[in-house]
Amino acid sequence: GAGVSQSPSNKVTEKGKDVELRCDPISGHTALYWYRQSLGQGLEFLIYFQGNSAPDKSGLPSDRFSAERTGGSVSTLTIQRTQQEDSAVYLCASSKQGGTNEKLFFGSGTQLSVL
Amino acid sequence: QQQVKQSPQSLIVQKGGISIINCAYENTAFDYFPWYQQFPGKGPALLIAIRPDVSEKKEGRFTISFNKSAKQFSLHIMDSQPGDSATYFCAAKPSGSARQLTFGSGTQLTVLP
Secondary structure, three states, X not given: OOOOEEEOOEEEEOOOOOEEEEEEOOOOOOEEEEXXXXXXXXXXXXXXXXXXXXXXXXXXXXXXXXXXXXXXXOEEEEEXXXXXXXXEEEEEEEEOOOOOOOOOEEOOOEEEEEO | OOOEEEEOXXXXXXXXXXXXXXXXXXXXXXXXXXXXXXXXXXXXXXXXEEOOOOOEEEEOOEEEEEEOOOOEEEEEEOOOOHHHOEEEEEEEEEOOOOOOOXXXXXXXXXXXX
């Protein structure tokens, strides 16, 4: 595709339910990032995938959060037993190789609302 | 601990004026400083970036000024236009193995017509 695609664009769920958020990076991009954007806050790093290397999970806020990247392409962010404080926009970004000065291309995000 | 502090939180400027957004950082290992622009309902997009070996970088109406000794950098938007109305994020990335950008909290810019 032409850009980073995220689905769904909006997700409303009940507290305690599990949710899965999907990210399709730009074709050929080996680096993939998940960020969380809470209202009035900056972008909070969650997890980083680079090729076949072990992911950098240092930003995941709790063990309820996990992410996978299958075949070096599509990624899924899973939040188990959702809480109201999980409500935020979840942004996915990709870059060619994850280099120091590389430009990140962001998707439009998934707006998650936990009732 | 927030590693990149951004101000102001919001900014209103008249068309044709200069918009100035400031950021300060703590981690001296940071060596790449981009600015991202985000329109409502969209993801952030890279606007301009600077490395600490230069004190200023200009691209069109957008200029980054960098003060390494003060650990501060700023974005200047000259001749601000209503189409510049967006949220602006500064960010920083350290050298070495860490790959993730650390973002500031954002500045919501409104340029009045």
